[in-house]
Each structure stands twice: as C-alpha cells, then as structure tokens.
Amino acid sequence: MVKHTKPDFALLKLPSLHAIRTFVAAARYQNFTRAAEALCVSQAAVSRQIRDLEEDLGTELFLRAGRSVELTSAGSLLFDTVQLSLGNISRTTERIRGKSGAxxxxxxxxxxxxxxxxxxxxxxxxxxxxxxxxxxxxxxxxxxxxxxxxxxxxxxxxxxxxxxxxxxxxxxxxxxxxxxxxxxxxxxxxxxxxxxxxxxxxxxxxxxxxxxxxxxxxxxxxxxxxxxxxxxxxxxxxxxxxxxxxxxxxxxxxxxxxxxxxxxxxxxxxxxxxxxxxxxxxxxxxxxxxxxxxxxxxxxxxxxxxxxxxxxxxxxxxxxxxxxx
Known part of the structure; x- marks a missing residue:
C-alpha cells in the first residue's frame, strides 16, 4: 500500500515567491510603475500582485499617496526579512551558476x-x-x-x-x-x-x-x-x-x-x-x-x-x- 505524504502546511502557507519578488521591487523603488519597469511587467500586474499578497496576509503593506507608496509597519517588517532572504538566494544561485560553467x-x-x-x-x-x-x-x-x-x-x-x-x-x-x-x-x-x-x-x-x-x-x-x-x-x-x-x-x-x-x-x-x-x-x-x-x-x-x-x-x-x- 502506497503511503502518501501528509500536506506540509508550513510550505503551503508561504506567500508566492513571485508576489514576494514584486513586493521587494515596489518597496525598493517606492513606486509601482518603477517596480514594473524593473521587473519588465505592467504596472497593473504589480498592483495585482501586491493586492493579492495583502489579502493573503490580511494587512496593508503600503500606504498609497498618489504615484508614490510608503511601507506600513507590517510592510517594513516583511521587507527587512525577505530582502535578506532574497539576497541569500540570489548569491547562492549565482554561485551554483558559476560552478555550472557560466x-x-x-x-x-x-x-x-x-x-x-x-x-x-x-x-x-x-x-x-x-x-x-x-x-x-x-x-x-x-x-x-x-x-x-x-x-x-x-x-x-x-x-x-x-x-x-x-x-x-x-x-x-x-x-x-x-x-x-x-x-x-x-x-x-x-x-x-x-x-x-x-x-x-x-x-x-x-x-x-x-x-x-x-x-x-x-x-x-x-x-x-x-x-x-x-x-x-x-x-x-x-x-x-x-x-x-x-x-x-x-x-x-x-x-x-x-x-x-x-x-x-x-x-x-x-x-x-x-x-x-x-x-x-x-x-x-x-x-x-x-x-x-x-x-x-x-x-x-x-x-x-x-x-x-x-x-x-x-x-x-x-x-x-x-x-x-
């Protein structure tokens, strides 16, 4: 009898990495349009990703003020954590790419x-x-x-x-x-x-x-x-x-x-x-x-x-x- 693996709720509860990447870009540039340009996507796509992430977390991550945005206290907490994590991921993947001949x-x-x-x-x-x-x-x-x-x-x-x-x-x-x-x-x-x-x-x-x-x-x-x-x-x-x-x-x-x-x-x-x-x-x-x-x-x-x-x-x-x- 095949034994099935139980659902990993810790992994299932994690936000989309795509949404996290969009959030980091928006936080860095404090502007959804500039974040969209940096990620080579539309401004609407950035807004949608941020909105979905906020709904998933149940809190606002940005204060909207015209064309610029500002991190809320929850947004600042998330940014401090994920920026460090994404930096580590980036450096590790670059190191792996380097070993693969690139x-x-x-x-x-x-x-x-x-x-x-x-x-x-x-x-x-x-x-x-x-x-x-x-x-x-x-x-x-x-x-x-x-x-x-x-x-x-x-x-x-x-x-x-x-x-x-x-x-x-x-x-x-x-x-x-x-x-x-x-x-x-x-x-x-x-x-x-x-x-x-x-x-x-x-x-x-x-x-x-x-x-x-x-x-x-x-x-x-x-x-x-x-x-x-x-x-x-x-x-x-x-x-x-x-x-x-x-x-x-x-x-x-x-x-x-x-x-x-x-x-x-x-x-x-x-x-x-x-x-x-x-x-x-x-x-x-x-x-x-x-x-x-x-x-x-x-x-x-x-x-x-x-x-x-x-x-x-x-x-x-x-x-x-x-x-x-």
Missing part, C-alpha cells in the same frame, strides 16, 4: 577618476588572464547612497567602512604634485618653478558633488602646504575650475594649464610622456588612505579572491615603480 560577474564600485585613470589601463591584463570572469564597474561619488538593489562585491574608496558586511584593508596613500603637458611647459617656461606655476594658468578642482570622495585638496591648500599664498596671484591670471577630475586632466593634456596630480592617477600618463612634473615639490598625505573592501560572504569565492589578489598585485607594482623612478 561566467562569473564581479561588481566593483569606485570613483569615476579611479576607474578611468587607475583601473581601466590595467584591466585588460586581468580580463585576458581570467576569461571566466566578467567585471562590472560601477562609478559614483555617492558611495553611501547607491541605487536600490545594488550590492557591489568590492569597493575601492577612501572610506574604511562604506557599508556593513564588508572587510577593508588599506592599499595606498595620496601623494599630490603639479603636472602639465610638455607643450604647456614649452610655451610657459616659467612654470618650472613654484612662483611661475602660481602666476600661470591653474586648473583647479572644486568640491561640489564630491563630498563622499575624499577630503578636498585644491591649489589653495596645496600652495599653503608649500608656504605660498594663492592670493598673491596676479588679478589677470587664468584659472579654470571644474568638479570633475577627468576634465581637469583633459585640460592639462590640451596644454591649457597646470593641474594637481594624484600620483596613483597620473603616474601612467607621466610614464607615457603625456604629462610631466614641472617641479619636484609634492604634498604627501600619509594619513589619507585608500581602502579595498570586499563583501564578507565572498571569502571562499575563488573568482572574487582572484580579483582581490590582482588589485593588491597592481598596487604593489605601482609602488615599486614609484620607488624606482
């Missing part, structure tokens, strides 16, 4: 300048040697307010603690010095000394929108470090200002002035002869450290460990190059 995608978050000048020129070597890994680079100046649902595997920032669940280690500190193109120095030979730089065309970095990147170092601070006063510049001296470091370097490469160069960013351009140091004075900030942060749940993930080791090796080679220069 390529592993590793997400690294850093500033636009770091991605452009430090990471990008080196990344080809890693990709060539690790064909089973795709690298997803996310750039931002707002490390503490990332898009909902974005959980990078790695951060490279000047913050030791960016988010919970990461372990950080220092990788290098800042050394800052003037840089210009050889063409600019040829046209402005007086720029081979501090007074000539002070009176010449300065490319200056403003702090707007960069509060989560680092402490602000501009020409005013750098000259003060050298016991010089930027206020002594001639009234008609040229100064170009921008809050984007990439633009600063583009202007320097276009022979438009002298910029402050962060060694880890401009060293490759100096080695190629595109930029040069017109003077030897520098500003060393030994207490301003850059940190490599890795998610704690990746300590046994072989692909992530490879990227971690590669970054550390690139830092070692960079520091060795500086010592030998």
């Amino acid at each position: 390529k592993k995608t590793i997400t690294l978050c850093c500033s636009p300048a770091f991605a452009r000048f430090w990471l990008a020129p080196r990344l080809r070597g890693f990709i060539t040697q690790n064909t089973d890994i795709d690298v997803n680079i996310i750039t931002t100046h707002s490390f503490f307010s990332l898009d909902p649902g974005l959980t990078p595997d790695f951060f490279i920032t000047k913050w030791k603690r960016v988010h919970d669940g990461y372990t950080s280690q220092p990788i290098f500190s800042d050394v800052i010095y003037p840089v210009c193109s050889p063409g600019y120095l040829e046209e402005n030979p007086d720029a081979n000394n501090l007074n000539g730089i002070l009176n010449g065309s300065l490319l200056n970095l403003t702090h707007h929108g960069r509060s989560q990147v680092d402490e602000h170092v501009d020409w005013n601070l750098w000259f003060a470090y050298q016991n010089a006063d930027i206020k002594e510049r001639p009234a008609d001296a040229i100064q170009l200002l921008t809050n984007d470091y990439g633009t600063i370097i583009d202007l320097a490469l276009d022979h438009q002035g002298v910029a402050l160069g962060w060694n880890y960013l401009v060293a490759p351009l100096i080695e190629k002869g595109l930029l040069m140091r017109p003077v030897r004075e520098s500003m060393a900030l030994s207490d301003t450290l850059h940190f490599l942060s890795m998610r704690d749940d990746l300590t046994e993930d072989e692909c992530s460990l490879r990227l971690h080791a590669w970054v550390l090796e690139q830092v070692r080679q960079m520091e060795e190059s500086v010592l030998n220069r």
Whole structure:
C-alpha cells in the first residue's frame, strides 16, 4: 500500500515567491510603475500582485499617496526579512551558476577618476588572464547612497567602512604634485618653478558633488602646504575650475594649464610622456588612505579572491615603480 505524504502546511502557507519578488521591487523603488519597469511587467500586474499578497496576509503593506507608496509597519517588517532572504538566494544561485560553467560577474564600485585613470589601463591584463570572469564597474561619488538593489562585491574608496558586511584593508596613500603637458611647459617656461606655476594658468578642482570622495585638496591648500599664498596671484591670471577630475586632466593634456596630480592617477600618463612634473615639490598625505573592501560572504569565492589578489598585485607594482623612478 502506497503511503502518501501528509500536506506540509508550513510550505503551503508561504506567500508566492513571485508576489514576494514584486513586493521587494515596489518597496525598493517606492513606486509601482518603477517596480514594473524593473521587473519588465505592467504596472497593473504589480498592483495585482501586491493586492493579492495583502489579502493573503490580511494587512496593508503600503500606504498609497498618489504615484508614490510608503511601507506600513507590517510592510517594513516583511521587507527587512525577505530582502535578506532574497539576497541569500540570489548569491547562492549565482554561485551554483558559476560552478555550472557560466561566467562569473564581479561588481566593483569606485570613483569615476579611479576607474578611468587607475583601473581601466590595467584591466585588460586581468580580463585576458581570467576569461571566466566578467567585471562590472560601477562609478559614483555617492558611495553611501547607491541605487536600490545594488550590492557591489568590492569597493575601492577612501572610506574604511562604506557599508556593513564588508572587510577593508588599506592599499595606498595620496601623494599630490603639479603636472602639465610638455607643450604647456614649452610655451610657459616659467612654470618650472613654484612662483611661475602660481602666476600661470591653474586648473583647479572644486568640491561640489564630491563630498563622499575624499577630503578636498585644491591649489589653495596645496600652495599653503608649500608656504605660498594663492592670493598673491596676479588679478589677470587664468584659472579654470571644474568638479570633475577627468576634465581637469583633459585640460592639462590640451596644454591649457597646470593641474594637481594624484600620483596613483597620473603616474601612467607621466610614464607615457603625456604629462610631466614641472617641479619636484609634492604634498604627501600619509594619513589619507585608500581602502579595498570586499563583501564578507565572498571569502571562499575563488573568482572574487582572484580579483582581490590582482588589485593588491597592481598596487604593489605601482609602488615599486614609484620607488624606482
């Protein structure tokens, strides 16, 4: 006689995983239309799933206010629980997919300048040697307010603690010095000394929108470090200002002035002869450290460990190059 399994009421009482996924999207974006776009379904489908889930649980999960929605206390309780559970499910399934032969995608978050000048020129070597890994680079100046649902595997920032669940280690500190193109120095030979730089065309970095990147170092601070006063510049001296470091370097490469160069960013351009140091004075900030942060749940993930080791090796080679220069 066949013995039938008794109904598992604990499993039967669980809400639909499809409805839970829809609920998480709506809670993250606080808008049913944006949740629908994120899930590639209609807004009506999201509304229906949320309504069915609320009826199943016997309570409202959202307060509706026009186009936006806000979690109720019950909704907040559910969101805190299921977001963690779905995150664990996602990471586990990705790990299984990785073992089944699919390529592993590793997400690294850093500033636009770091991605452009430090990471990008080196990344080809890693990709060539690790064909089973795709690298997803996310750039931002707002490390503490990332898009909902974005959980990078790695951060490279000047913050030791960016988010919970990461372990950080220092990788290098800042050394800052003037840089210009050889063409600019040829046209402005007086720029081979501090007074000539002070009176010449300065490319200056403003702090707007960069509060989560680092402490602000501009020409005013750098000259003060050298016991010089930027206020002594001639009234008609040229100064170009921008809050984007990439633009600063583009202007320097276009022979438009002298910029402050962060060694880890401009060293490759100096080695190629595109930029040069017109003077030897520098500003060393030994207490301003850059940190490599890795998610704690990746300590046994072989692909992530490879990227971690590669970054550390690139830092070692960079520091060795500086010592030998």
